[in-house]
Amino acid sequence: MKIYNFKDLSKQELKELCSRSIADDNLVKSRTEEIINNVKSNGDNALLSYAQQFDNIALSSLFIGKEELAELAKQIPAEVKAAIDTAYQNIHTFHTSQLKTEDKIETMPGVTCWREARAIERVGLYIPGGTAVLPSTFLMLGIPAKIAGCKEIVVCSPPQSDGKVNCYIAYVATLLNIERVYLVGGAQAVAAMAYGTETVPQVYKIFGPGNRYVTEAKKQVQNSVAIDMPAGPSEVLVLADETANPSYVAADLLAQAEHGTDSQSILVVTSNKTATEVISEVEKQLTELPRRDIAAAAIANSYVMVVDDVHQGMEFSNLYAPEHLILATEKYEELIPLITNAGSVFLGNLTPESAGDYASGTNHTLPTSAFAKAYSGVSVDTFIKKITFQHLSSNGLKNIGKTVEVLAEAEGLQAHKNAVTIRLQD
The missing domain is CATH 1.20.5.1300 (Single alpha-helices involved in coiled-coils or other helix-helix interfaces)
Structure with missing residues (x-):
């Protein structure tokens, strides 16, 4: 990880460091546009062709129905089932608290105004399944959609090598009472939900993270359908001072790095000594990871920023606007008011980002690529719209x-x- 010193950098250099641009972005755009146009024109045939091309599977059906999902769900190990049940309960509890009824306001005598929430009737959930299958994302999207009262929930996830979804995804589908899971991944899944095919219903809003092609597809279909937020590769910024535990910090950086080769794990530290200790721990822990090649590529895509103190560290963090912000310091309470741009924040040395990723209750579908400057993470609010009323x-x-x-x-x-x-x- 390359080391920079905040006070030695110009505004332009800081801006470039905070940029998430990648060299072949234009190639991704053109390929995504081609996929979207093919799905619009050829519907199911295009989806079946892409399953063969990208997933190496010849599908006989583009979806798995409720009965088969229930059978697949029976294969789930008891320990994983119990963990999913706990996560489900925590996520449900946290998101249920977001339901609010607003008061009617008399703005002047005889003029009454108020707002009421209505669920988006038909929503599309994209559940990644490439280098890692993410039942946690299914929980994070499906639970608030159910709480909001969405009438139709369309779920797309890439097929596994056997032409099915794994038992974890199937079990979450049964918990959420989902009728079908469509076996479609990538940009083609976004296109299918945006425009509809013979099999996949058209939706009004698309949710969910994904690779660069999924992200680009969501951007390109926005003239036809709403999306939860623009999002790119996953990222974390860890702000650590002398009270941080270097091994904990290294573990947090690597937890983010193993998502994908284009993920970013940014370390902001108040001393070169802490930076050296963390980097040493990263190198040590990296060798033990099953996904070490992916994590190593992401770490190579990341860097260290040395700052004078945690307040200067917050200045850089707000400029970077991280998806995940970890305050690895005992001074975290005094920093909370300084946070203006972040997707989700993890306070203190005993709060790993993994807790929020899986089971604390907060949502892990968050704005990346500096979109935390303007967007919130997914919540019940993301699945509803507010209608204003007035009476004179x-x-x-x-x-x-x-x-x-x-x-x-x-x-x-x-x-x-x-x-x-x-x-x-x-």
Whole structure:
């Protein structure tokens, strides 16, 4: 990991370090556009062809139904089943607390305004299944969708080598009472949910993380369908001071690095000594990981930033806007008010990002690529829309009428004024 010193860098150099651009981005864009157009034109045939091309499987069906999912779910080991059940309960508890009923507000006598939530009726969930199968993502997307009350939940996940989904995905599907899991991955899954095919229903909003092709596909279909957020490769920023445990910090960096070769694990430290200790631990722990080749490539894509103190560290963190921010310091409480840009924050030396990834209850579908500057992570709110209501009594119309008439006339919109005047005359 290359080491930089914050005070030695110009604003432009800092900006470039915080950029997540990758050399072949234009190639990804063009290939994704080609896949989307093929799915739009050829529907199921395109999906079957891509399953053969990308997943090396000749599918006889593009989905697994409820009965077969229940049979596959029976294969789940008892220990994993219990862990998923615990995660389900924690995630459900946390997200249920997000349901709020807003008060009706009388903005002036006789003028009442309020908002009510309505679930997005048909949503699409993308559950990755490439280098790692992620039942945790299924929980993180499916639970808030159910709590919100979405009527139809379309789930897409790449087929395994046997043309099925694994027992973990199947078990989560049974917990969520999902009717079908569509065996479609990559950009083609996003295209199928955005435009619909003979088999895959068209949805109103698409959710879920994925590789660069999935991310690019979500960006390209936004003229036709809503998405949860723009997102790219996963990332973590660990801010560590002299109170941090180097072995813990190294483990956190590697936990993020094993997601994919294009992941980033950024270390921000208050001393070169801490940086050296953490790097040594990273090298030591890396050799023991089954996915060490992937993690090593991601670590090579990452770096260390040395800062004068944790407050300067927060300045850099807000500029980087990490998906995951770990405050590996005993001073974390004084730093909380300084955080302006982060997807999810993990406080203190005993709070690994893995807890939020799986089972603490918070959602792990988060903004990456600096989109934490403007986007929130997935929540129940992401699956609903708010509709405003208003009611005017006769007294309310009298109180607000003149204001509306004057403003409408000032804008030259006579019909707007007349809509009030005709009522006042009555």
